[in-house]
Amino acid sequence: MAATLIKGAEVAAQIREELKQEVADLKAKHNIVPGLVTILVGEDPGSVSYVTAKQKTAHELGFYSVQDSQPPTISEADLLALIDKYNKDPKLHGILVQLPLPKSIDTNKVLYAIDPNKDVDAFHPVNVGRILIGQYAFLPCTPAGCQELIVRATGDPKGKELVVVGRSNIVGKPMVAIMIQKLPGANCTVTCVHTGTPKDKMIEHCRRADILVVAAGVPKYVQADWVKEGAVVIDVGVNRIGMTESGKAKLAGDVDFDTVKEKASFITPVPGGVGPMTITMLMKNTVMAAKLAAGLVKV
Amino acid sequence: MAATLIKGAEVAAQIREELKQEVADLKAKHNIVPGLVTILVGEDPGSVSYVTAKQKTAHELGFYSVQDSQPPTISEADLLALIDKYNKDPKLHGILVQLPLPKSIDTNKVLYAIDPNKDVDAFHPVNVGRILIGQYAFLPCTPAGCQELIVRATGDPKGKELVVVGRSNIVGKPMVAIMIQKLPGANCTVTCVHTGTPKDKMIEHCRRADILVVAAGVPKYVQADWVKEGAVVIDVGVNRIGMTESGKAKLAGDVDFDTVKEKASFITPVPGGVGPMTITMLMKNTVMAAKLAAGLVKV
Numbered sequence: 001m002a003a004t005l006i007k008g009a010e011v012a013a014q015i016r017e018e019l020k021q022e023v024a025d026l027k028a029k030h031n032i033v034p035g036l037v038t039i040l041v042g043e044d045p046g047s048v049s050y051v052t053a054k055q056k057t058a059h060e061l062g063f064y065s066v067q068d069s070q071p072p073t074i075s076e077a078d079l080l081a082l083i084d085k086y087n088k089d090p091k092l093h094g095i096l097v098q099l100p101l102p103k104s105i106d107t108n109k110v111l112y113a114i115d116p117n118k119d120v121d122a123f124h125p126v127n128v129g130r131i132l133i134g135q136y137a138f139l140p141c142t143p144a145g146c147q148e149l150i151v152r153a154t155g156d157p158k159g160k161e162l163v164v165v166g167r168s169n170i171v172g173k174p175m176v177a178i179m180i181q182k183l184p185g186a187n188c189t190v191t192c193v194h195t196g197t198p199k200d201k202m203i204e205h206c207r208r209a210d211i212l213v214v215a216a217g218v219p220k221y222v223q224a225d226w227v228k229e230g231a232v233v234i235d236v237g238v239n240r241i242g243m244t245e246s247g248k249a250k251l252a253g254d255v256d257f258d259t260v261k262e263k264a265s266f267i268t269p270v271p272g273g274v275g276p277m278t279i280t281m282l283m284k285n286t287v288m289a290a291k292l293a294a295g296l297v298k299v
Numbered sequence: 300m301a302a303t304l305i306k307g308a309e310v311a312a313q314i315r316e317e318l319k320q321e322v323a324d325l326k327a328k329h330n331i332v333p334g335l336v337t338i339l340v341g342e343d344p345g346s347v348s349y350v351t352a353k354q355k356t357a358h359e360l361g362f363y364s365v366q367d368s369q370p371p372t373i374s375e376a377d378l379l380a381l382i383d384k385y386n387k388d389p390k391l392h393g394i395l396v397q398l399p400l401p402k403s404i405d406t407n408k409v410l411y412a413i414d415p416n417k418d419v420d421a422f423h424p425v426n427v428g429r430i431l432i433g434q435y436a437f438l439p440c441t442p443a444g445c446q447e448l449i450v451r452a453t454g455d456p457k458g459k460e461l462v463v464v465g466r467s468n469i470v471g472k473p474m475v476a477i478m479i480q481k482l483p484g485a486n487c488t489v490t491c492v493h494t495g496t497p498k499d500k501m502i503e504h505c506r507r508a509d510i511l512v513v514a515a516g517v518p519k520y521v522q523a524d525w526v527k528e529g530a531v532v533i534d535v536g537v538n539r540i541g542m543t544e545s546g547k548a549k550l551a552g553d554v555d556f557d558t559v560k561e562k563a564s565f566i567t568p569v570p571g572g573v574g575p576m577t578i579t580m581l582m583k584n585t586v587m588a589a590k591l592a593a594g595l596v597k598v
Contacts, residue, residue: 131431173476182466182494197488
């Protein structure tokens with residue numbers, strides 16, 4: 001059996017259509033325009049391309065958006081002052097600091113200076129804690145994108161066996177926190193396997209997963225014989241494994257796609273799976289932040 | 300095989316001895332005396348007995364301690380003002396609000412008003428988030444007590460299969476967050492089963508656990524045939540199942556102790572297992588809070 005591809009770009013486009021409608025409603029009914037500032041320090045080409053894409057999407061959705069580019073020489077104090085300014089700006093509901101920051105700057109100090117209610121990346125400990133407690137406004141974009149793909153492509157995962165491979169603060173751990181909750185779109189039995197898990201146990205756990213979320217950071221790590229027939233496989237990995245003939249980076253996920261797709265019922269490709277979801281989830285968080293600021297929702 | 304009993308009172312006494320030494324050192328080397336205020340609203344006999352025990356232990360360890368008893372009629376605003384006062388008091392490093400609070404008061408609002416660096420119960424979202432991120436000063440007392448029992452009775456659980464039964468915000472979810480970390484005393488492969496887990500899967504997971512932490516809230520829920528030969532069983536349950544002849548409440552854990560003890564290698568009794576640990580962990584957190592305030596440790 002060949003798996004159905006979960007096309008992230010298509011799901012993301014659908015969510016953006018929903019958001020566009022919500023933004024129009026917020027404007028019409030409450031005179032609210034979601035506002036997003038993206039802060040870019042330096043000119044790393046990857047980072048430039050990310051913030052450009054974020055700004056473009058924000059613009060398309062009808063947001064008020066600000067791109068703030070700072071030189072790589074900006075001091076930590078000046079960056080903190082900038083965050084403080086945006087924290088106080090009522091037109092901006094979401095503040096995104098593009099990572100990585102220069103090594104001279106304490107990344108956590110900067111991220112944790114963002115008002116948690118404007119922290120649309122959901123990296124602030126308050127937001128991480130709210131997620132584990134189950135009373136949250138924002139979810140971090142990548143695991144939230146995984147959850148959306150699971151739910152929209154395969155239905156509510158309630159009661160399913162979900163195995164998360166990896167325990168990063170960006171993906172693995174929040175994925176566990178999200179899917180453990182007694183909430184719609186979650187309520188799974190969750191196991192997290194990681195570098196501390198003996199290999200034989202790792203394979204055993206993967207083999208019994210109804211849903212397998214892989215964020216291991218190792219190209220083609222998960223093999224076909226680790227995957228149960230009919231499982232849903234979400235591949236968060238983005239590994240550069242060489243160059244294409246046209247000179248672009250050749251990407252591979254953390255799953256051995258060509259063989260695993262013969263066993264899974266649904267699978268996300270790399271690229272084109274989880275990747276296209278993240279910016280859209282950031283936009284969703286910004287709309288939520290605008291509603292939070294207006295008191296239309298509470299946490 | 301009959302399991303070795305993990306005697307919480309003995310482990311707790313050992314930790315208190317260590318803390319007493321640490322308190323003496325803090326006083327001698329840094330002129331720091333850990334300070335704890337316990338706030339009791341109303342006169343619920345259970346709550347009175349808890350805060351009395353906490354005060355007694357704080358006193359024994361050489362803390363500066365304050366017991367603040369308020370009438371059940373205190374307003375939320377007045378209680379928040381009190382918290383604010385203690386947040387600003389440099390002699391008090393830990394603030395504990397005894398729960399439950401009267402229904403007229405928003406418990407979360409009160410708990411979340413405590414300075415996270417004085418939140419020795421570790422219920423504030425900032426502290427919950429720090430735990431999941433793996434950069435924390437405090438752990439919530441009950442799961443921290445479970446971790447101490449596991450480590451001190453059976454050694455570092457690194458690489459073990461740990462199954463948590465239950466997903467409360469007080470025990471199950473923080474237990475998952477603690478034991479998933481790449482840190483000493485943790486680094487387990489963690490599965491959380493709960494009310495959303497089908498019964499057959501629940502039993503299957505329990506059966507493969509090297510370490511089973513049960514916080515289900517159902518008396519004698521976990522049966523002998525759910526437990527692997529040689530497993531370590533930590534029973535967090537405290538259920539009143541009647542009265543003893545002398546008129547005291549008869550307690551049962553969430554584990555069918557009499558049969559499970561024949562299969563486990565280590566087991567905590569109820570009462571006398573996890574229970575005696577919690578106050579000691581609160582004291583440990585208060586010492587940590589004093590060190591935090593003095594800049595001797597950082598998070």
